[in-house]
Amino acid sequence: MGTNVYGFPLLSLIAYLPLIGAIILLFMKKEEEKKIMQTAFAVSIVTLAVSLLLIPGFDSTTSEMQFTEQHTWIPSLGVSYAFGIDGISLLLIVMTTIISSIAIVSSYTAINMRIKEYYVSILFLETGMLGVFMSMDFFLFYIFWEVMLVPMYFMIGIWGGGRRLYSAIKFFLYTLFGSLFMLLGILAVYFLNADPQYGSGQYTFSVLELQKMNLPLHPLQFWLFLAFFLGFAIKVPMFPFHTWLPDAHTDAPTAGSVLLAGVLLKMGTYGFVRFCLPMFPEASVYFMPYMAGLSLVGIVYGALVALAQKDIKRLVAYSSVSHLGFVMLGIFALNTHGITGGILQMVNHGVSTGALFLIVGMIYERRHTRLIADFGGLSSKMPIYSAVFAVTMFSSMGLPGLNGFVGEFLILVGAFEANKIYAGIAVIGIILGAAYMLWLFQRMMFGPLDKPENQKILDMNRREIAYMAPLIVFMFWIGLFPRPFIRVMEPAVEKIVQRLKGAGAMAKQESEEKSVEVISKNDKTVIAARIDPEKGMID
């Protein structure tokens, strides 16, 4: 089922390195704070380095799973330990290792209590996130998917601010609610696959096997799509399920927000691309208008609410809702441009919004407030900071030359191809996005420096510049030369689109066939009535 060029369980190594690091940390004394931080950072950097090894070995001409590992695990359930990646996962894995390292560095001064537990949580979380993007077995996938909730719960609940306990449990409850429905969906798919009528006739949790199933749209694909939808849409979060996000983001510590926005939300969109589209192509086509509708509501609603925010972090959180609406719109344009744009925008959002949260975190660390009204005129005191802020803001807005533009452009092209109205409404979101971002920047950076507390504010230090730099590099790189990123995922996207096209064609054919059948039936009865009073003779 794929290849592994290194002939070595590289993916497992990447996934479990952070876990091993977390276990090492557990055995360190909690007073050795400096050592703990250094170890955590070292572990994350090693993980990053090892994950970069994936790139030279990756064959971007095939949609096959690569670096595969497959071992029998629980044979009586048909569960196997299966890892494997394609271009989509590759991008997200490397993004995860980069953002995790940055999150760890950014916490050096921000976190000053219960340090050991904090870094254990982050590393544990990293293993969970990486595992999700690699798993090629639903059982394994589900374990990583759920395991990751616990460290995030603790990050918000222990090191958060504001109503952290409320936000933490809200995050946990919402996500668990969705993922349990997904579990039911997984189980249903598992049984349907064992039915030779639909699948291979075997009990297996293998993602690749289950993607080959042919289910009828009504009622199976319809309900299964909805079950998976609940799991992923809450994670994304799509419009009516987004209410946990602003709370979680606002109350999480900076690194928590960065990981949440940068990686965790991507797991929802990744789920749609990896599981929903290939497994339920007909249902995806069927639900496309609804999904696009919800995405558009999310885009506009998120942007409007962001405009009204007084708290910087909440503003960024709502901007996430809007941006993920774009991602979902791209994915559910169900064509090559849209899906490519959606996936690229996943990476972009991770980079830009991650950077925005870091920027908010820096200012919060200095002033211990996040109210926009408490700032003003900072650009004179903090030139580097405001420059970095400006680039990030432009990237988030989608200014040409920066990463956000490429993603949004592709998404709009895809949406336009699917339905012109979608693209039209989405553009409103871009305009509103520019509005809230520019307004935020103006209120914070320009104007008179009239607050006495802001007089002595310090600019970014070397550590902060160091961890912002790679993000800025990525913003320009993707913005100016996105080709490598797109090329990597091309075959994988193409495979999904082919599957969808088949489905679209099939759905059409099916309805046509039906109408033909109806007509012929009518004809027959008419003929029968005309020719012979005893209808049964003709049949």
Add this chain to the structure above:
Amino acid sequence: MLKALLPSNYLPILVFFFIALAFGVVTIVAGYLVRPKNTYDQKLTPYESGILPETDARQRFPLRYYLIAMLFVLFDIEMVFLYPWAVSFNQLGLFALVEMILFLTILFVGYFYAWKKGALEWD
């Protein structure tokens, strides 16, 4: 279907029940009809030919009494098992002997335990 609803082997029990009922009713009615009906003071005392009770009949017994009584009932009833076994010992043979020894051993453990715990001492 009907067989499952009303099993016929329960009929003897029903007959038995009515006989028992009839026995009680008949004795009471017969006694009422037969006995002389002249009442006087002495006739109404609790014990017609005994001493008059002086205190309330519901007085408290020492707790130990119950313990002893319970143990007595326990061991007494267990001993009853020995009679049928002894009567048909010839037919039951070795197996039943072993069985009875086991039974008595377990009983003896209980007895030993009660004894050692002081359950048999009055004070």
Add this chain to the structure above:
Amino acid sequence: MTPIMPDIQLIAIFPESILAIFACALFVMDPFIARDKKEQLGYFSLAGLCVSGVSTLFLWGKSISTFSGMIALDNYALFFKTLFLMISALIILMSIRYIKIERINLGEYYGLILFATIGMMFMPSATDLLSFYLSLELMSMSLYVLAAFMRKDPKSIEGGIKYFLTGVFSSGLILYGVAFLFGATGTTNLGEIAAFLQENGVTSSLSLIMAFVLLITGFGFKISAVPFHMWAPDVYEGSPTPVTAFLSAGSKAAAFSVMLRVFINAFALSSGNWWPVLWVIAVLTMTLGNLVALVQTNMKRLLAYSSIAHAGYLMIGLITASQIGYAAILIYLVGYVFMTLGAFTLIILLCSANMKGDQISDFKGLARTNPMLGLVFIIFALSLIGIPPSAGFVGKLYLFNSAIQGGFYWLAIIGILNSVVSLYYYFRVVQVMYMDEPNAGTVLSFSPTLKVALGITAFLTLFLGLYPEPIIKAAIDSVQIFL
């Protein structure tokens, strides 16, 4: 004169016999051992459990029906026997220190636990309604005494009396149901009942319905299913904590072990139309258990309601009336036993001379003063909710599996919603442990045996979540008898 040699194969009751010998020996030894050395009896009974356990393992794979069809020894029975022996051993490990602190270190304590275990071990073996009833009573009688063991504590007395009354009442109902079943079929042997019903084509008749109603009510009390659950919280709160753990793990598992045999064999669940009744009870049980658990402040009461909810989940397997459903019950029970016992071990750990340690607020900041305990509790909490990787997850996966396969989608969805609710109250405890300031003066009564118990339960809860293959295999082997 024909010598009577009944059909007896003593090997079938060998593990129980060994345990009975140990229990009797324990009562003989008890008077000779000084009050402060009673833990020797604890170790003695552990030895008995070990010997019995080893002999159980040797019997694996055998299939014997003996005592004129009263007792069967098959993989199903052995599966449960092994489980009960492990429960019992863990309970004794938990008790040794605890009963000293509570000043109830009497030798009878261990003896009663052993007798209750013997009763439990006979229950899955019982293939006759009478042998089942006898073993049920042996277990229940011992547990009545154990529940009221802290005889100077009014709550324990209250719990004991309540447990005794409801227990006796439910036993009476079960016996009444047995009588109806006997009346309908003329036999008490489960196999013969099934054969009779099949021969005569009876799937429901008045006496059969009466029997079903009475039995389900009686068993409902035993497994604390709603609406027969009201005794559970009071009894759980009042009883000595290890006994509470024993009740919630052991007696529940034992009741389920018999329920499967009785309902599947006698009532032919899969062919009869009994499931709507069970469906309603299951839904009520898990929903009420979880909702009421939300507002508890006492840890033991919280676990009582959670164990009510778990009984509801377990009934899913019974409702689906399929091989996979029965296997799911077995798998879930194994996970449930270890996670529940583990959670109770933590409560015991908090119990010291000057603190009862069963309030949720007593857990304040425990994970900060003792990170290992925090970690262990998270494992149990995740498992109780059903989040991977934990034994509870595998069990729930199997239960939902059976529900989906049987087409009981609503049951699965209700089960899921309940799991989400349960997250809230389990993580309230986690929150108290991790995010509140530690209580001053919390003394943890660590003892080597308690550590062993905690280690075993935590390890198994995690391990069976990561590698459940052996348990799944054993469970599937065991339910072959219901084919």
